Amino acid sequence: MRGWPEGYGRRVLDEVDSTMDEAARRGPELAGPEWIMARRQTKGRGRRGRHWRDPKGNFAATLVMRPGEGAEVVALRSFVAALALYDAVAAARGRTEGLALKWPNDVLLNGGKLAGILLESAGTAAGLSHFAIGIGVNLAEVPERVEEGAVPPASLAGTGVTQDEFLDLLAGAYADWEARFVTYGFAPVREAWLARAARLGEVITARTTREEIVGTFETVDEQGNLVLSTPGGRRAIAAAEVFF
Numbered sequence: 118m119r120g121w122p123e124g125y126g127r128r129v130l131d132e133v134d135s136t137m138d139e140a141a142r143r144g145p146e147l148a149g150p151e152w153i154m155a156r157r158q159t160k161g162r163g164r165r166g167r168h169w170r171d172p173k174g175n176f177a178a179t180l181v182m183r184p185g186e187g188a189e190v191v192a193l194r195s196f197v198a199a200l201a202l203y204d205a206v207a208a209a210r211g212r213t214e215g216l217a218l219k220w221p222n223d224v225l226l227n228g229g230k231l232a233g234i235l236l237e238s239a240g241t242a243a244g245l246s247h248f249a250i251g252i253g254v255n256l257a258e259v260p261e262r263v264e265e266g267a268v269p270p271a272s273l274a275g276t277g278v279t280q281d282e283f284l285d286l287l288a289g290a291y292a293d294w295e296a297r298f299v300t301y302g303f304a305p306v307r308e309a310w311l312a313r314a315a316r317l318g319e320v321i322t323a324r325t326t327r328e329e330i331v332g333t334f335e336t337v338d339e340q341g342n343l344v345l346s347t348p349g350g351r352r353a354i355a356a357a358e359v360f361f
């Protein structure tokens with residue numbers, strides 16, 4: 118296994134409210150990107166303000182950084198993180214079989230949700246004071262309850278990978294994808310993401326805050342939008358919840 122990536126800090130906490138809150142507290146004084154992992158969260162949160170349940174032994178960490186780019190470029194790191202998470206999970210299992218990415222950034226195992234990513238930032242669109250990528254993985258067990266209509270949960274129980282080992286795998290994989298993103302831009306990240314996409318070419322449903330759009334999952338465009346071809350034409354969707 119490769120060592121801890123150069124230039125990234127590492128903080129491991131026994132317990133915290135949420136690693137996203139800890140990232141916000143750390144943000145103003147950061148010298149460089151830092152991984153914050155908690156063995157337990159008391160107030161973990163998911164996308165759309167949902168509670169994120171953290172059964173004992175599951176993985177919860179946030180990568181916090183102070184990027185130089187504007188908010189739109191920074192947001193593409195959601196795909197960078199999803200690819201890193203995919204690679205870390207593949208390394209933990211020793212195989213990629215059954216793994217897929219669900220737009221925008223969930224990792225699925227045999228069709229079940231294994232891991233989720235939450236992005237948060239502070240500052241203005243022109244200059245972010247900090248940017249946080251929160252990652253939760255059902256390392257040891259699945260949460261008891263999931264949202265209605267959501268894909269069922271999956272876990273890595275049985276692989277025996279510890280939280281610390283998973284952090285090492287993830288930090289290494291993230292550093293590799295981040296280097297590609299910084300050097301070559303979004304194109305190779307987009308291509309790799311599409312190669313691992315769940316339900317590409319199939320009919321899916323995207324639920325935004327205003328409407329429900331049903332269409333064929335055509336691609337993800339250069340801005341990271343979900344592109345659906347619908348009877349009414351091609352739709353590029355920036356933010357939505359996807360249902361299969």
Ligand SMILES: O=C(O)CCCC[C@@H]1SC[C@@H]2NC(=O)N[C@@H]21
Binds near residue numbers: 169179232254
């Ligand atoms: O809704 C989702 O799918 C995203 C879940 C993100 C959960 C992780 S756990 C580590 C970090 N801390 C949090 O409070 N949330 C994220």
